[in-house]
Amino acid sequence: GQQLNQSPQSMFIQEGEDVSMNCTSSSIFNTWLWYKQDPGEGPVLLIALYKAGELTSNGRLTAQFGITRKDSFLNISASIPSDVGIYFCAGQVGSGNTGKLIFGQGTTLQVKP
């Protein structure tokens, strides 16, 4: 089945630093999504990408839908302590309301004040 490889698995950075993480697959996806999970909570959608090459921002977060449709990137600029959490990428195969997403393994981010 389809798999998403997310890297890095974990990051420990200093407050104020920029962060980059990515998600790759051997399969083509029509939609790429980025979620954040705070400790003890469910994931929350950060950014949704619908077209190859699309670059979308949400505050200090910027995500891109790779041209090949097999990858996506998330950047966080000027990190702050509340950025701590697990970041998941997710891809949807097919179109319309098929109801299924494939999730990456997650990138755990820790920020040192």
Added chain:
Amino acid sequence: NAGVTQTPKFRILKIGQSMTLQCTQDMNHNYMYWYRQDPGMGLKLIYYSVGAGITDKGEVPNGYNVSRSTTEDFPLRLELAAPSQTSVYFCASSLQTNRANEKLFFGSGTQLSVL
């Protein structure tokens, strides 16, 4: 402003016991999902439902059952608990249109241990 509500938050089961994880949403979403999250493995889809009376298997359905008698509720049933079912379970819902199903709203999770 409840959103997706899951109960219980924590549960310990003995091998072979059964239990139901409850999930309810008040957003009138037609789609509902159950995922399990294992460390370093991301989220795996167990079952999903596109509307009341309709359910379908996800990636890892074995050992679980679901029902969807109302739009609001989507309980997950474990009939014979096994240690391999130790995990964190998340219920989610979304309002499906012709667009992608990306806007999942997740509950806060149920941490289940089977000993």
